[in-house]
Amino acid sequence: MLDLIVQNPIVSALIALGGLALVFGAVLGFAAVRFRLEEDPVIQQIDDLLPQTQCGQCGYPGCRPYAQAIANGDAINKCPPGGQATINSLADLLDVEAPTLDAEHGEESDVKKVAYIREDECIGCTKCIQACPVDAIIGAAKQMHTVIVDECTGCDLCVEPCPVDCIDMLPVETGLNQWKWDKPAPIEERPLNIIASDRGTTGEAA
Amino acid sequence: MGSLIKVWDIPGGVHPPENKTQSLQLPLGKAPLPPSLTLPLNQHIGKPAKPVVQVGERVLGGQLVAEAEGIFSARVHAPSSGTVSAIEDRLIPHPSGYSAPCVVIELDGKDEWVPLERCEDVNSLSKSDILDKIRAAGIAGLGGAGFPTSVKLNPRADHKIHTLILNGTECEPYITADDILMQTKAEEVVAGSQLLAKLLDFPEKILIGVEDNKPEAIAALEKAAEGTEIQVISFPTKYPSGGEKQLIQILTGEEVPSGQIPASIGVVCQNVGTTVAAYRAVRYGEPLVSRITTLVGEALETQRNVEVLLGTPIEFLLEEHGFNAKKASRLVMGGPMMGFALPDPSVPVIKTTNCILAPTKKELPPPQPAQACIRCGLCAEACPASLLPQQLFWYAQSEDFEKLEAHSLFDCIECGACSYVCPSHIPLVQYYRASKGAIRLHQQEKEKSDRARRRFEFRQERIAKEEAEKAAKREARKKAAEEAKRKLAEQGNDSAPRKSVDPVADALAKAQAKQQSPEVQRAKLERSLEAAKSSLERARQPLEPSEPGVEVTDEQKEKQKARIKQAELKVQEAEKKLQQLTQDAQAPESKPEPEAKSKPDTKAKSDDPVAAAIAKAQAKMNMSPEDKLRSSLESLYKRLSKAEEKAAAAREAGDEKADALQQGVDKLKQKIADTQKELDEQKPSTVAEPSSASRHNDDVASQAIERAKAKAAAMETMSAEDKLRAQIESVKARLEKARERLANAEAEENENVEAFRTGVTKLEDKLQQLTEDR
Numbered sequence: 001m002l003d004l005i006v007q008n009p010i011v012s013a014l015i016a017l018g019g020l021a022l023v024f025g026a027v028l029g030f031a032a033v034r035f036r037l038e039e040d041p042v043i044q045q046i047d048d049l050l051p052q053t054q055c056g057q058c059g060y061p062g063c064r065p066y067a068q069a070i071a072n073g074d075a076i077n078k079c080p081p082g083g084q085a086t087i088n089s090l091a092d093l094l095d096v097e098a099p100t101l102d103a104e105h106g107e108e109s110d111v112k113k114v115a116y117i118r119e120d121e122c123i124g125c126t127k128c129i130q131a132c133p134v135d136a137i138i139g140a141a142k143q144m145h146t147v148i149v150d151e152c153t154g155c156d157l158c159v160e161p162c163p164v165d166c167i168d169m170l171p172v173e174t175g176l177n178q179w180k181w182d183k184p185a186p187i188e189e190r191p192l193n194i195i196a197s198d199r200g201t202t203g204e205a206a
Numbered sequence: 207m208g209s210l211i212k213v214w215d216i217p218g219g220v221h222p223p224e225n226k227t228q229s230l231q232l233p234l235g236k237a238p239l240p241p242s243l244t245l246p247l248n249q250h251i252g253k254p255a256k257p258v259v260q261v262g263e264r265v266l267g268g269q270l271v272a273e274a275e276g277i278f279s280a281r282v283h284a285p286s287s288g289t290v291s292a293i294e295d296r297l298i299p300h301p302s303g304y305s306a307p308c309v310v311i312e313l314d315g316k317d318e319w320v321p322l323e324r325c326e327d328v329n330s331l332s333k334s335d336i337l338d339k340i341r342a343a344g345i346a347g348l349g350g351a352g353f354p355t356s357v358k359l360n361p362r363a364d365h366k367i368h369t370l371i372l373n374g375t376e377c378e379p380y381i382t383a384d385d386i387l388m389q390t391k392a393e394e395v396v397a398g399s400q401l402l403a404k405l406l407d408f409p410e411k412i413l414i415g416v417e418d419n420k421p422e423a424i425a426a427l428e429k430a431a432e433g434t435e436i437q438v439i440s441f442p443t444k445y446p447s448g449g450e451k452q453l454i455q456i457l458t459g460e461e462v463p464s465g466q467i468p469a470s471i472g473v474v475c476q477n478v479g480t481t482v483a484a485y486r487a488v489r490y491g492e493p494l495v496s497r498i499t500t501l502v503g504e505a506l507e508t509q510r511n512v513e514v515l516l517g518t519p520i521e522f523l524l525e526e527h528g529f530n531a532k533k534a535s536r537l538v539m540g541g542p543m544m545g546f547a548l549p550d551p552s553v554p555v556i557k558t559t560n561c562i563l564a565p566t567k568k569e570l571p572p573p574q575p576a577q578a579c580i581r582c583g584l585c586a587e588a589c590p591a592s593l594l595p596q597q598l599f600w601y602a603q604s605e606d607f608e609k610l611e612a613h614s615l616f617d618c619i620e621c622g623a624c625s626y627v628c629p630s631h632i633p634l635v636q637y638y639r640a641s642k643g644a645i646r647l648h649q650q651e652k653e654k655s656d657r658a659r660r661r662f663e664f665r666q667e668r669i670a671k672e673e674a675e676k677a678a679k680r681e682a683r684k685k686a687a688e689e690a691k692r693k694l695a696e697q698g699n700d701s702a703p704r705k706s707v708d709p710v711a712d713a714l715a716k717a718q719a720k721q722q723s724p725e726v727q728r729a730k731l732e733r734s735l736e737a738a739k740s741s742l743e744r745a746r747q748p749l750e751p752s753e754p755g756v757e758v759t760d761e762q763k764e765k766q767k768a769r770i771k772q773a774e775l776k777v778q779e780a781e782k783k784l785q786q787l788t789q790d791a792q793a794p795e796s797k798p799e800p801e802a803k804s805k806p807d808t809k810a811k812s813d814d815p816v817a818a819a820i821a822k823a824q825a826k827m828n829m830s831p832e833d834k835l836r837s838s839l840e841s842l843y844k845r846l847s848k849a850e851e852k853a854a855a856a857r858e859a860g861d862e863k864a865d866a867l868q869q870g871v872d873k874l875k876q877k878i879a880d881t882q883k884e885l886d887e888q889k890p891s892t893v894a895e896p897s898s899a900s901r902h903n904d905d906v907a908s909q910a911i912e913r914a915k916a917k918a919a920a921m922e923t924m925s926a927e928d929k930l931r932a933q934i935e936s937v938k939a940r941l942e943k944a945r946e947r948l949a950n951a952e953a954e955e956n957e958n959v960e961a962f963r964t965g966v967t968k969l970e971d972k973l974q975q976l977t978e979d980r
Binding site: 047051052053054062063064125126133134135136141142150151153175176178179180181182183184186 | 654
């Protein structure tokens with residue numbers, strides 16, 4: 001055996017290389033099957049940045065489909081509930097220039113809203129229940145429906161199907177739990193009266 | 207004593223002007239009763255309490271006004287007697303300037319109290335009794351944060367407490383509330399410490415930490431603590447030594463790890479004011495309805511400490527102390543370093559109001575305009591938590607939340623030392639507070655959006671599943687229909703319809719079953735008529751005996767009448783049906799009836815298709831041979847008369863065909879004679895011996911009968927009653943399903959609602975019929 005290898009170095013080298021190729025090929029093949037990714041991981045990342053209102057204003061039936069569409073090259077400025085902040089973070093993630101919100105899909109609203117059903121007007125048609133993308137409306141046929149405020153994403157989708165127009169979109173009440181201190185205005189925007197002659201206007205004890 | 211104990215130092219810290227003497231010139235006062243008290247339901251950290259009084263209700267001092275909601279909550283009690291005038295949103299002392307639910311009590315000035323449950327021997331109480339009393343008294347941390355005390359005093363079992371620290375540091379300028387408390391109530395502080403020590407299984411060390419700028423308090427405490435295991439430790443004054451984590455570090459040299467509570471390193475820290483309140487709650491049964499508050503600032507005529515009822519409007523207190531609104535630059539609750547400007551002087555004193563500062567502009571000038579950061583690093587030197595305020599500032603400006611968290615923003619105690627030393631007057635703490643809030647909101651939103659995502663995905667899955675189920679059902683129905691078609695085609699060849707699973711064959715069978723023999727129909731109708739009559743009888747019966755004496759309510763009578771009417775209607779219906787049946791039967795009576803009678807081997811109950819088939823086959827067989835002969839004879843006669851006419855016409859015309867025609871006529875006559883003879887022969891023997899012509903016919907028919915009989919026998923193995931029951935069951939099931947479908951359709955406002963409804967009514971009718979049959 002040793003003799004054979006010594007005598008035919010080229011052949012033995014070829015055999016050795018071929019054997020290595022087979023081993024690595026098997027390992028890679030196994031890894032390709034075992035650690036296969038079901039979908040593009042960037043879709044998950046994009047989906048995480050989207051506001052999950054599931055409103056469909058982007059033209060897709062929910063946030064995840066839109067995330068898929070973005071991963072496939074759709075524009076990132078079709079999400080009014082996310083607004084400019086979402087567009088910016090998406091641009092950051094995808095390393096592209098951040099466009100402004102496409103007005104065609106709606107306007108960004110500063111106030112978060114939730115659906116509210118005027119319960120004595122509700123006829124119990126269940127249409128809004130079927131429309132709600134997050135199952136945030138409870139009720140049954142011919143029974144009054146109501147919105148689970150904590151689960152409502154404010155997507156607006158239940159307003160349209162209501163035959164008696166008893167659904168309002170009300171701004172979310174901001175209680176103490178939602179309150180936070182304001183960020184001070186940026187230094188550049190504040191009046192800088194620091195020259196001695198200006199002191200009188202800013203306060204006597206400088 | 208204190209000198210024997212080593213104290214450590216904290217990093218950073220500042221030395222702002224103390225300004226503590228102004229409020230210590232006068233002894234502890236007592237604020238007079240205000241006309242009304244406003245008690246916010248959330249004076250503590252945690253869930254707001256739930257009001258247990260009604261508007262208009264009279265309450266006594268010490269009476270429970272609002273019950274704690276869960277563990278992280280604290281009770282609220284009425285500080286004096288009066289009437290609840292409102293439970294509504296009022297402005298609360300909070301930097302947001304928001305309103306929150308409050309109980310408003312109009313005081314009657316009598317200050318009547320509920321009887322308090324005193325306890326002469328505190329030592330005899332068990333741990334849980336003490337905790338219950340503290341919880342019942344609604345005690346929350348009086349130092350500033352308002353953490354429910356009973357929670358803090360009940361550490362997790364795996365946290366062994368070795369040190370109890372009482373915080374009498376009061377490091378913030380101007381405030382002297384704890385100082386005066388320690389001076390005047392030193393014994394209670396000590397007694398309270400012992401009580402808390404008992405709750406914590408007697409930790410090895412009980413330390414009272416006091417800054418060395420309060421010599422009188424230290425002296426009083428040392429005197430009171432003499433002979434006990436309690437050590438009073440004084441240490442150099444530095445802001446912010448009074449922070450919980452800072453004080454622990456000063457007294458034990460240990461740092462509380464980031465994101466953990468002091469109990470995790472075996473230390474519990476309580477404010478001295480809280481300790482006294484807890485002691486009074488256990489010893490005298492006093493709920494927490496008042497506290498000591500420092501009223502200080504050049505804008506006040508009298509600066510001093512007062513014991514004030516919770517809920518007292520700050521406005522009222524200020525008036526009592528000669529507040530000059532013109533001189534004041536603003537109103538601050540808390541100290542100058544960590545306090546916040548009050549949105550309105552009408553807000554009440556709450557459990558955490560340790561100081562009300564009414565400074566003049568000179569005393570506490572408005573903040574100077576911020577300038578650019580010059581990166582001097584003074585803030586990092588001043589930070590007691592060893593953070594990097596400058597870095598945090600940059601990240602806060604750019605809202606880089608990840609970096610902020612990486613730089614331990616949440617370890618910032620918001621003491622304000624960095625802002626204090628900043629030469630550019632940058633409001634650093636405000637940046638940190640804003641960023642903390644933003645991160646918290648961001649997390650809340652993230653949680654919410656995650657939940658929305660989960661719900662959305664769940665819904666998608668559910669819808670997909672429903673679709674799949676529907677498709678499967680559709681597929682199954684399609685298959686069944688094809689099967690039925692195939693079977694139907696088979697039945698085209700097969701004379702006897704088979705009872706099968708597919709609906710088409712079912713319908714066919716049903717149609718045939720309807721052609722019941724009139725006998726059976728009549729019997730059935732007679733039975734139902736009988737039943738209807740008897741039920742009518744029954745319906746009439748109870749009314750009669752009731753007439754003589756016993757009262758019958760109108761309602762009952764109405765019901766009775768309705769029942770009778772119904773029964774009558776039923777009887778009429780049954781009679782009508784019976785009549786119709788007899789009419790129907792009269793016309794074709796001669797034919798079908800004998801048939802039905804002539805088949806002893808066939809089951810009279812003909813609602814099954816097999817029997818119907820048998821009947822048909824036999825009818826065919828019975829028609830021959832006599833009837834057949836008769837009919838052929840008739841047709842022969844007709845043909846003969848025609849042929850004779852033709853022959854006569856031909857003869858008159860002198861046609862050559864006349865002879866041929868005459869021949870035909872003769873032949874026909876011969877045939878008629880033959881047939882007549884045959885018929886005559888048949889008559890005596892009748893059915894018993896069928897003619898050779900009809901024999902073949904007979905064979906086929908009897909074969910069919912044989913086949914049908916075999917089937918009937920197979921079905922016969924199931925008893926008639928069982929069959930009927932099975933049928934009823936299946937009809938019931940179908941009715942149930944149909945009703946469901948109808949409900950669904952109604953819910954969805956399907957346009958097929960009408961169809962569904964008729965289906966249901968049909969099924970209902972059928973079910974009724976079947977039950978009657980039974």
